[in-house]
Amino acid sequence: MTQMPTPDAPLNIGTRGSPLALAQAHETRDRLARAFGLAPDCFAIVPIKTTGDRVQDRALRELGGKGLFTREIEEALLAGTIDIAVHSMKDMPVLQPEGLILDTWLPREDVRDAFIAPGLGGIADLPQGAVVGTSSLRRRAQLLARRPDLSVVEFRGNLQTRMRKLSEGVAQATFLAMAGLNRMGLEVGQAAIPPEEMLPAVAQGAIGIERRQDDARIAAMLAAIHDAPTAEVIAAERAFLATLDGSCETPIAGLARHTAEGLWLRGEILRPDGSEVLSGERRGTIADGPAMGEDLARDLLAQAGDGFFG
Numbered sequence: 001m002t003q004m005p006t007p008d009a010p011l012n013i014g015t016r017g018s019p020l021a022l023a024q025a026h027e028t029r030d031r032l033a034r035a036f037g038l039a040p041d042c043f044a045i046v047p048i049k050t051t052g053d054r055v056q057d058r059a060l061r062e063l064g065g066k067g068l069f070t071r072e073i074e075e076a077l078l079a080g081t082i083d084i085a086v087h088s089m090k091d092m093p094v095l096q097p098e099g100l101i102l103d104t105w106l107p108r109e110d111v112r113d114a115f116i117a118p119g120l121g122g123i124a125d126l127p128q129g130a131v132v133g134t135s136s137l138r139r140r141a142q143l144l145a146r147r148p149d150l151s152v153v154e155f156r157g158n159l160q161t162r163m164r165k166l167s168e169g170v171a172q173a174t175f176l177a178m179a180g181l182n183r184m185g186l187e188v189g190q191a192a193i194p195p196e197e198m199l200p201a202v203a204q205g206a207i208g209i210e211r212r213q214d215d216a217r218i219a220a221m222l223a224a225i226h227d228a229p230t231a232e233v234i235a236a237e238r239a240f241l242a243t244l245d246g247s248c249e250t251p252i253a254g255l256a257r258h259t260a261e262g263l264w265l266r267g268e269i270l271r272p273d274g275s276e277v278l279s280g281e282r283r284g285t286i287a288d289g290p291a292m293g294e295d296l297a298r299d300l301l302a303q304a305g306d307g308f309f310g
């Protein structure tokens, strides 16, 4: 019988301190509490500041990519200060440090990007030459591929900062993930963009829970809240990303869905200025997911050739 956490010996949940990260940590706590009939105070939410959170005003990707938002949290996990770490999987590197494992998934939220522009329903409504704010290489490239007439400005900071920039006219539109808005219960006039129009980031809308590999007690508890269908689509998407990763700073998008036969996967790589888009699809069984991701990535890399990334 698994030893259950108590208010005196709570299960410590590590997370970044942003409002979205905290909402995700609370969702994780609530699911665990419900699964085991435990009171909320059997869990402690431990916000951890990461390098990525500290460095607000520099071009983050110059500083070392995705691990920026996870290193301190993973160190706390290895040190035993926390027992699990809750992550937005869109921001997670494909490999975890020695001794840690990431194999628990909460049910995926809305995978779509949100278009946010007061009074406008979608990208097509933007006037010729309009300015759009985003800090996402992927969204920038996808937008310019569709609308080369638009200009894109860097948009950083929290949701409030971005909404203020919109109202000040710094840009006429911006993007966020529907998942984040939904998880925070926010209504900012967002319009969901169909994936055919803007393919989301790999693992967008998915929350993953990381733990120490040798912690059998925690593994048993996490099994109770694991969502297998989410694991299946993410396995295909992350294999696609893993095969592409390291080869480029190129914008990448990928989305897998269940079909009657198994899985469907679509992937896309773009030149940062949107001047070229390479995409493809695979279908297969659920067990084929990772192989579909790898195969599609290899195919796109071969199509791209050396010039694509330069």
Ligand SMILES: NCc1[nH]cc(CCC(=O)O)c1CC(=O)O
Residues within 6 Å of the ligand: 088, 089, 090, 091, 175, 176, 177, 178, 179, 180, 203, 204, 205, 206, 207
């Ligand atoms: N890169 C930041 C980030 N990481 C995850 C989300 C949203 C939630 C999700 O996709 O799970 C966001 C913000 C955004 O893109 O609007």
